[in-house]
Amino acid sequence: QVQLVESGGGLVQAGGSLRLSCAASGRTFSRYAMGWFRQSPGKEREFVSAIGWNGSRYADSVKGRFTISRDNAKNTVSLQMNSLKPEDTAVYYCAAQVDLGTILLVPTGWNYWGQGTQVTVSA
Numbered sequence: 084q085v086q087l088v089e090s091g092g093g094l095v096q097a098g099g100s101l102r103l104s105c106a107a108s109g110r111t112f113s114r115y116a117m118g119w120f121r122q123s124p125g126k127e128r129e130f131v132s133a134i135g136w137n138g139s140r141y142a143d144s145v146k147g148r149f150t151i152s153r154d155n156a157k158n159t160v161s162l163q164m165n166s167l168k169p170e171d172t173a174v175y176y177c178a179a180q181v182d183l184g185t186i187l188l189v190p191t192g193w194n195y196w197g198q199g200t201q202v203t204v205s206a
Contacts, residue, residue: 085109085195087177092200095167099204103162105177105197116182117153117160120190121173121202128176130188132162140186145171167204174199 086108095101103119118133132141132151139151148167153160160177177197180187187193 085112085115085179087179087195087197089175089177089197089200092175092202094203094205096205097167097169099167100163100165101167101202103164103175103177103200103202105160107158107160107177107179109158112158113155114182115179115194116186117151118178118180118186118193119151119160119162120176120178120193121171122176122199123173126173128190130190131175133178133180133186133188134160135180135182135184135186137182137184137186140188142188164202167202169204169206171202172204173202175202 091103116135119131122128150163178193179195180193
């Protein structure tokens with residue numbers, strides 16, 4: 084069982100930056116690929132970024148602006164978000180997937196989820 088707790092969300096102006104963090108419980112953190120998804124009202128939950136033993140992936144909409152990193156010693160994963168746009172406004176969720184070498188780009192198949200943290204980008 085893995086429990087995930089996100090932090091770092093908030094309100095920021097367009098062009099600004101935020102850093103999201105996710106703390107995971109458990110002793111097998113390194114066995115999991117870690118990812119970030121987001122969901123805005125009326126839309127499906129969508130993939131943002133993920134990192135596993137085989138590397139990292141980004142949605143096209145955030146490439147060059149967001150950077151994912153993880154610290155296996157501290158059981159944390161972070162998402163540095165720069166050059167934020169109003170369309171980045173959403174609830175951001177941390178997720179964990181048993182790392183089998185392929186990162187899933189859809190919510191289905193991710194094993195554990197955090198409660199989410201709100202990110203609001205004003206124009």
